[in-house]
Structure formats: C-alpha cells, structure tokens
Amino acid sequence: MKSRIILTAAAVAVTAAFLPSCGPGRKIDSVRRQELAASIALSRNEIEEERKVIAVTRRDTLTVKDEDGKDVLIMKAVRDEASGEMVATDVLDAAVITARFRNVAERNGRIDLRFEVIVPSSMQDSRWQLRFYPDMYVLEDSLRLESVIITGEDYRRQQLRGYQLYDRFLSSIITDTTRFVDIRNLEIFIKRNIPELYRYKTDTSYVQESEFLSHYGVSEQDAIEHYTNTFAKSLNQRRKDRVGVMFSKYVKAPILTEGIRLDTVIRSLDGDFVYHYTQTIRTRPKLRKVDIVLSGDIYEQDQRLYSMARSAPLTFYISSLSAFADGTERYLSRIVERRASANTACYVDFESGKADVDPRMGNNREELSRIRGNIFELLSNPTYELDSIVIAASASPEGAQKANDVLSERRAGAVARYFEDYIRHYRDSVRRHAALTVTVDDSGREKLGRERIDIPDIPFRSRSNGENWEMLSFLVDQDSLLTPGDVRSYMKHLEQKDLDQREVALSREPYYRHLREKLYPRLRTVRFDFFLHRRGMHKDTVHTTVLDTAYMNGVKALKERNYEKALTLLREYKDFNTAIAYVSLDYNASAMAILQELERTPQVNYMLALLYARNEDDQNAVQCYLDACRQDRSYVFRGNLDPEIYVLIQRYGLNKSEEI
Numbered sequence: 136m137k138s139r140i141i142l143t144a145a146a147v148a149v150t151a152a153f154l155p156s157c158g159p160g161r162k163i164d165s166v167r168r169q170e171l172a173a174s175i176a177l178s179r180n181e182i183e184e185e186r187k188v189i190a191v192t193r194r195d196t197l198t199v200k201d202e203d204g205k206d207v208l209i210m211k212a213v214r215d216e217a218s219g220e221m222v223a224t225d226v227l228d229a230a231v232i233t234a235r236f237r238n239v240a241e242r243n244g245r246i247d248l249r250f251e252v253i254v255p256s257s258m259q260d261s262r263w264q265l266r267f268y269p270d271m272y273v274l275e276d277s278l279r280l281e282s283v284i285i286t287g288e289d290y291r292r293q294q295l296r297g298y299q300l301y302d303r304f305l306s307s308i309i310t311d312t313t314r315f316v317d318i319r320n321l322e323i324f325i326k327r328n329i330p331e332l333y334r335y336k337t338d339t340s341y342v343q344e345s346e347f348l349s350h351y352g353v354s355e356q357d358a359i360e361h362y363t364n365t366f367a368k369s370l371n372q373r374r375k376d377r378v379g380v381m382f383s384k385y386v387k388a389p390i391l392t393e394g395i396r397l398d399t400v401i402r403s404l405d406g407d408f409v410y411h412y413t414q415t416i417r418t419r420p421k422l423r424k425v426d427i428v429l430s431g432d433i434y435e436q437d438q439r440l441y442s443m444a445r446s447a448p449l450t451f452y453i454s455s456l457s458a459f460a461d462g463t464e465r466y467l468s469r470i471v472e473r474r475a476s477a478n479t480a481c482y483v484d485f486e487s488g489k490a491d492v493d494p495r496m497g498n499n500r501e502e503l504s505r506i507r508g509n510i511f512e513l514l515s516n517p518t519y520e521l522d523s524i525v526i527a528a529s530a531s532p533e534g535a536q537k538a539n540d541v542l543s544e545r546r547a548g549a550v551a552r553y554f555e556d557y558i559r560h561y562r563d564s565v566r567r568h569a570a571l572t573v574t575v576d577d578s579g580r581e582k583l584g585r586e587r588i589d590i591p592d593i594p595f596r597s598r599s600n601g602e603n604w605e606m607l608s609f610l611v612d613q614d615s616l617l618t619p620g621d622v623r624s625y626m627k628h629l630e631q632k633d634l635d636q637r638e639v640a641l642s643r644e645p646y647y648r649h650l651r652e653k654l655y656p657r658l659r660t661v662r663f664d665f666f667l668h669r670r671g672m673h674k675d676t677v678h679t680t681v682l683d684t685a686y687m688n689g690v691k692a693l694k695e696r697n698y699e700k701a702l703t704l705l706r707e708y709k710d711f712n713t714a715i716a717y718v719s720l721d722y723n724a725s726a727m728a729i730l731q732e733l734e735r736t737p738q739v740n741y742m743l744a745l746l747y748a749r750n751e752d753d754q755n756a757v758q759c760y761l762d763a764c765r766q767d768r769s770y771v772f773r774g775n776l777d778p779e780i781y782v783l784i785q786r787y788g789l790n791k792s793e794e795i
Contacts, residue, residue, distance in 0.1 A: 173258065264388065492549050
C-alpha cells in the first residue's frame, strides 16, 4: 500500500552514552537479558498540537440555551485548588502520553495514521543495523508497511568498504577483447607472409571472410586466435563467471533501497531515536479500526544478532460520517397505464410487382426470424398480454402512386397471413407438448388429460403506408455519396405536390440511378405495431409508488464510502444524505445550506455542530451539539469520535450531566 509520505526524523537525547569498554558481545547479551525492544506510540507532536488547539483562547464563556430555553453560561475554566473558585486558564499539562489508541477521522475517503517509532539508546551501537517492521491489520487483512532502518556509523562504513572491494574486483575484468591479442607480432606475421593483406592496414576497403580465405588459405579468425593469449582470456572469463560469488563475498550486507521508509545513519549514540511515521490508507466498507504492531531485528553485517518481540498493538478507531447515512427507502409516485404498445420494423424483400413472402430472398430469413422472436417474447410476457398486431407496409416511389398504395397493402396482408400461420403452428405445438395431468372424478376414477395452456388468438390488421418519402428524405440527407448540390436539387423536387410528377422529375436527374439502386430498396419496409394490456388490470390507469432505485444506489454508495458517486446520485435530492456526502468531501458550505433547511433532528443538530466547529463558530457548534445530546444520549459518546467535536468537549468541559 503506497501513500503520500509526510515525515520527519529526529534524535532526542535521553540517556548517557555507553562506556567505551562495553564491547559488542557484552552489549548484545544485555539487550537479550533485558529483552529490549523499540516501541510505537501515538504522535506526541500531533497530540501536543491538538492540546494547543483545545486551549486556544477565543472566548472565556459561551451562552447556550438549555432544554427549557433558559440561558446557561459555559466557562472555559478550571477550579483553583486553593480558593475553590473557577478561573480561566490556558495552561497545558505536561503529562506523558501513554495511550494505546486514538480516534481518527476519515476525510474524503482517506485516513492518516500517525505514530512514532521510538528506539532506546541502549539498543543502538555503531556496529549494528536496526531493522523495524510495522505491520498493519485492517479487517481480515494484514500488510507489512515500509521498514524503518537505523544504521550505525561503523556498520555503514563496513558496507561501503564491501562495495569498494567489489568495485575493485569489477575493474579487474577486461572488457576490451583486443587486449588479449598480440597485435605487434600479428602485424609482423602478416607483413612477412601475406604482404598483399598488409596493405589493407591503411585501407578502409571491406574484404569478405570468404575472399580473405580464398586468397591466403587461412581465415581471419585463425590468424587472430594464433596470436591470442588464451590463458589470460580464460582467466578473465573465470572472473566474469564469479561476479555473483564475489558480490556475496565482499558485500555481506547490501544497502537496501526497496520497501524502505527510512534508512538513516546514526553518528551519535547519546539518546533515544524517535521517528515520526505517517501512513495514509483508503477507507473501505465495515472498516472500524486499524492496528499497528512493530517488530524488528538487530544485525551485525550479515548476521542477525537479535529479534525484537512484537509490540503491543497501537489501535486507531476510525470515525466515518457514512455511519449517519439514512437507509430509509424512498419511493416515487407512478401512474400505471393499462394499455401499452411497442413497435419495430423489418425489411422484407419482394419480387418486383409481387406480394408473396419468400423466406429465401435476400435477408428475409433473418428478418422474419427476428420478428418471430419478438412475438414469442410478447406471448410469454408475464406482465403484458398481446391484444393485436397492426402491420403496415411501405413502398418505394417508382411507378404510379395508386399502384404502389395497392401493392403495399397486398404486401402487408401477405406478411400478416405469414405470421398468423406462425402463431397457429406455435399454439398447436405448445398443446401437443403440454404435460399430462391426472384427475379423479367423484366416483374415484382417474382421468388422463393434458395441462391447459391458453394461447390467445391474436388479430392481425394490415394497412398501406404508401410511398415512403419521409424515409427517403432522411436517407438522402445522410448519404455521403451525394453532393451538396444533389441534396439541394432533391429538396427542390419535394416542392412538387403530385407524387407521380415528383418521381418523373427525379428520374431525369443524374443521381437518380443511385437513389433507385441504393436507397429505394430500403424504403420497402414493414412496420409492426404491438398493442398490449397489463394482465389482471381492469382500470385504464392506476396510481402507485415504486422504489427510487437511483436514490437507494446513492445511499448504498454513501455507506460504502464512495462519496463522489454518492454525491452524483444524491445531489438533486438535497436531503440529509446529500448533506453527508457534501460534508465527507469537505464541501461544507453546500452541506450547511441543506442542513439549515431541514428539521432539527438529533442527526441534523450533530452535523451542524460539526460544520460550525469547522468554521470556528464555537457558540453555534456547542449549542447544536448539546441540542443533539438532549435529543439522543448516544451523541454524548459519539462526540468523542469526531476530532472537531472532541475539541469542543475538551475546551468547554461538555458532557457533564448538569450541563446537558
């Protein structure tokens, strides 16, 4: 788990340095005997800062209303032991912080866990390295956080010495292979025995290996190997092969770089070492607390001398405003209509001038199958019952308008008969495959029968939609192959009211062939309108309520601490849950605007107290908090979980029975 790191490291002088005569053996024995360990504690800096905030002087007294509406003075004061009087004070006590738990607030889906790793001086030695491992426990999961390493000066010096020896070994490895070749004698050999080759010494001409071999009877590689010091080359290779072994030999304790929060070198051993650790985590559903446990080891070079016992857990209790989410179901009013309708269109190819339905033509098989599927779904729908189906066919503009009207009506009738036959065969098939039933009459005799399944007779009505000029205009406008001039010309022809004359005029245009071949076939559509009614419903309309699923999804996101999603779903409702989403995202002004308009329930008063506290308005914050506690005593204890309210409780000594 990675997080933004806001870290400081400091050494705090607490105890005296060790005597010089105390050797490492005696010291580790002392550590073991005393079972010494580092510890983790709440961040003292953070707690001191919180105490300062609590003690800040803004007002010595507050005037709030009690349950009867009377003014009550709340003093930010303490009782003087000598006189017994209440006096104002800003004194901070110097008590040592020993608590093992802390309440932390979630902000914008994240939680900052701050604690200190405290290493006593008696565990430190210049020859040691201390490795500490914070483990975080969240719900059923555990995660090892980044380690804190404290390295003694002598230990680091030995580490660096090992790296120096290893670097010296690496520098002894020869990387230039020409250093193993006796270049001088190789040149003398070539000059004496192959003068033709020697002239290439100052010539940049390229000679292929095969050409070199055919001229001189010896390969270039053979000549080089003859004058290569194979012993030195072999020795160098052995060095290369031992790189890993030599690293382990020289570098006994490598310097770690991965998974480390801190690796610091201690040069002075005169006090405890305190490291301020911050870990940021994202919240998750059901997250109520987080435990941090510290363990560790002491190393001297590569030897582990001592393992530290695991510390007692440091517990952070998570305060989340999502706990205030109101899960009450929300409903919407709906008017339910008895009747309903649906429609779809299919493209059925017909032979020119004919109305017979041929499943083998074009894409007819796929289109008819799709419509059969639609009808089957409606017949088996548990909510609606199919009343009737209206089929209307459209035609393309070629030919006479009256003839096209008649043709489209005949085609609609042919499609209607096709599907009437389908429903009839479907009904017969369902009845044939109905389950057998056994009934017993009054005389006790058994009678076999079949389960009664009613498939209603669906009336089909067919009609003509004539020439489909509306669809043609849409297709022309969308066609990328037509030029802007073609489109303007087509639109001009639409001014002709006589459809036959319009078609004749279009036929003279150069783009008409494109219209007829590419666009006209798409105009021969068959539209299906399905008319239905709700089963068992007799009134035309019924007023009812349905669950507002969008709102409930927003509440669910709020409880799961997905505040961005919750706000997106809840923003328009402007209710208490919307305000929680705003507060959780630190949109305090928007939350305040909503809460001030709501009824002052305990939840609303508490949330207002939190917002007033964020705005440093102690007067209204205390008043709203006390009102919430009077309405619901659980808020007396809830206030200790939210830092803003806790500051008020401490500053003004709230939650005393006589004040509530």
